[in-house]
Amino acid sequence: MTTRRCLCGALQEMSLLSHFCLCLQRKAGSCCRCIRFLHVFVFVLHIHGGHSQMCDPADLASLLAFSDGLDRMGAGLVGWGPNDTSCCSWTGISCDLGRVVELDLSNRSLSRNSFRGVAVAQLGRLPCLRRLDLSTNGLVGAFPASGFPAIEVVNVSSNGFTGPHPAFPGAPNLTVLDITGNAFSGGINVTALCASPVKVLRFSANAFSGDVPAGFGQCKLLNDLFLDGNGLTGSLPKDLYTIPELRWLSLQENQLSGSLDKALGNLSKLTLIDLSYNMFFTKIRAAKIRDKYPAFIFLTHFLNKPR
Incomplete structure (x- = not known):
């Protein structure tokens, strides 16, 4: 609906083309006659460039x-x-x-x-x-x-x-959505975010607090998730380990605690993960992910200090 409204809004400014807007507002099957003209119109407009x-x-x-x-x-x-x-x-x-x-x-x-x-x-x-x-x-x-x-x-x-x-x-x-380096606060609205085909969420260096919310597992196309440098607490929700396309996961410099689930090893496309400067206490061997994420294991082992 938004695309159709944008296109029709532009055409309505030109009385010569207003009937094409009416055509586009009908069902797809009745638009065939105006498509050829529209292709020509868009091509000519492209030649003249956006600034004109x-x-x-x-x-x-x-x-x-x-x-x-x-x-x-x-x-x-x-x-x-x-x-x-x-x-x-x-x-x-x-x-x-x-x-x-x-x-x-x-x-x-x-x-x-x-x-x-x-x-x-x-x-x-x-x-x-x-x-x-x-x-x-x-x-x-x-x-x-x-x-x-x-x-x-x-x-x-x-x-x-x-x-x-x-x-x-x-x-x-x-x-x-990149909101890195602001002062946004409160919780993270996962429900609204995952209702879109979101691929990149960069929420680093803000003032978010509370638990990492459940629901990220609904972001089926999510590649990059950066929540580092906030005040997040508690353990990681289990559905965080079910994001099929996740490549980068950055949660360092929060106050996260608890154990690391073995399911972390199921994130087959993960290439970067940093959980350092938190309070995780999982034994590295128990997590069974040493071979897959050696750099991550080092950071987790030496920079997490349970309190």
């Missing part, structure tokens, strides 16, 4: 509201403003059919800005936004709990965001 596209008025309004909500613009947003309505040519923005699909403001000298009111929530109203990068800006404040219906890749690492972490419950295509 007209900016959707609703997207423009959301971007202006976002910039207005910053305490100060910073060097990274030079060119943003109401005097230029061609937002597809603005710094860090990529468009498709006039709709904003990517926003890359990484390392844009936005430090010491805070989001006043609903500033960042305005970005969540961009219905076609697939990639968002606000990393390395020193931004502070809360991140909205809803919005971003088409989001796929999010990187807000190295900022000062606080409160609950974003989970994007209404985003069915989320694959990468």
Whole structure:
């Protein structure tokens, strides 16, 4: 539904093509006649390039509201403003059919800005936004709990965001979420995260507390799980050992304890694991994973100190 809405929103801006939007809103079997024209239209638009596209008025309004909500613009947003309505040519923005699909403001000298009111929530109203990068800006404040219906890749690492972490419950295509190096706190919303085909979760160096929640076993496509540098406690949930595609598991520098289940050896695709600086007390031989993870065994043996 989101893809169809994004495409139709762009076509509706052009009266010549509005009937194709109506066609796309019908069942798939009735769209055959408009597909050939649509292919030609997209090809021509691609030749002209994203920066020549007209900016959707609703997207423009959301971007202006976002910039207005910053305490100060910073060097990274030079060119943003109401005097230029061609937002597809603005710094860090990529468009498709006039709709904003990517926003890359990484390392844009936005430090010491805070989001006043609903500033960042305005970005969540961009219905076609697939990639968002606000990393390395020193931004502070809360991140909205809803919005971003088409989001796929999010990187807000190295900022000062606080409160609950974003989970994007209404985003069915989320694959990468990197929130490393913020001050997100509370628990981890595994239910919402695993409802998407998520592959990478980087939650390092925040202020998460409580147990590592059960439910990660539902993330069937998860490759990388980084929860290191938090205040997580308790033992590891058993379903953590059932993630079929898991390659990297980083849990060091928490307060985890208990024994390591033998099922850890069932993670056949695991290539990196670090559980150091915790309080595990499993005997290495009892875990029966010495041969498979020799480097991990060394770290676990020498850097875990039960209290």
